[in-house]
Amino acid sequence: MTIRKTLQNNLETGRKALAVLIDPDKVQTPNELAPILRMASECYVDFLFVGGSHLMQNNLSEVITEIKESTDTPVVLFPGSTMQIDKNADAILFLSLISGRNPELLIGQHVVAAPILKNSGLEIISTGYMLISGERNSSVAYMSNTAPIPPDKYSVAASTAMAGEMLGLNTIYMDAGSGAPEIIPTRMISAVRKNISLPLIVGGGINTVEKARKVLDAGADVIVVGNAFEKNPDLMIGVSELIYSNNRTLDVH
Numbered sequence: 308m309t310i311r312k313t314l315q316n317n318l319e320t321g322r323k324a325l326a327v328l329i330d331p332d333k334v335q336t337p338n339e340l341a342p343i344l345r346m347a348s349e350c351y352v353d354f355l356f357v358g359g360s361h362l363m364q365n366n367l368s369e370v371i372t373e374i375k376e377s378t379d380t381p382v383v384l385f386p387g388s389t390m391q392i393d394k395n396a397d398a399i400l401f402l403s404l405i406s407g408r409n410p411e412l413l414i415g416q417h418v419v420a421a422p423i424l425k426n427s428g429l430e431i432i433s434t435g436y437m438l439i440s441g442e443r444n445s446s447v448a449y450m451s452n453t454a455p456i457p458p459d460k461y462s463v464a465a466s467t468a469m470a471g472e473m474l475g476l477n478t479i480y481m482d483a484g485s486g487a488p489e490i491i492p493t494r495m496i497s498a499v500r501k502n503i504s505l506p507l508i509v510g511g512g513i514n515t516v517e518k519a520r521k522v523l524d525a526g527a528d529v530i531v532v533g534n535a536f537e538k539n540p541d542l543m544i545g546v547s548e549l550i551y552s553n554n555r556t557l558d559v560h
């Protein structure tokens with residue numbers, strides 16, 4: 308089954324999913340990657356997202372090879388640029404930064420990447436990517452040359468996601484940015500959830516089980532956790548059990 312189909316089925320049945328984000332810049336030696344992969348293989352992890360904002364180490368393909376040698380969990384590229392394409396992954400989030408007004412990140416880079424992706428064998432998951440942040444000077448705002456949606460503008464977020472759905476995108480990804488001090492406000496996540504019928508991915512700043520629960524309860528179908536698992540791989544046990552117990556309840560009924 309394709310990942311798109313899995314996400315759509317999950318949405319229809321109420322199943323939730325956990326994506327562990329691996330930033331190749333932060334795992335420069337096999338010793339740094341191994342604990343995360345070991346924990347991911349022991350926990351209920353649905354996807355491994357791989358990518359970073361600017362990858363100084365140029366080690367994407369080595370990291371993907373190492374992941375593939377140790378697990379069958381699907382690897383989904385979460386690219387910070389068109390340079391982050393690797394056909395050994397399973398799928399790619401084909402991100403259009405719909406919260407911003409930078410044409411390069413709305414369509415320009417996609418035109419460059421399309422012929423490469425066409426022959427890559429990767430599953431393409433078109434994704435309306437929405438940055439939510441009160442910090443106009445964050446590194447992601449600087450790198451993307453866009454202003455994020457302020458966290459109190461619920462209707463702007465909902466309308467942006469609705470437009471993404473009407474344009475035919477497969478998923479919406481709301482991101483507070485890697486290492487964000489706060490998760491996206493739950494009222495904003497709920498406002499988006501109520502207004503779209505696409506799988507909703509939410510990440511940024513999820514660093515406790517409680518925050519993961521809040522994001523899931525607000526309506527996220529997939530939660531993405533990066534930084535917190537890098538610092539404390541054991542946290543994956545609690546977060547993945549949350550997802551497992553939700554899904555198990557559905558299986559029983």
Ligand code: 1GP
Pocket residue numbers: 328482483484485486487509510511512513531532533534535
């Ligand atoms: C960032 O959504 C991801 O793009 C994950 O963020 O590293 O804060 O978990 P964290």
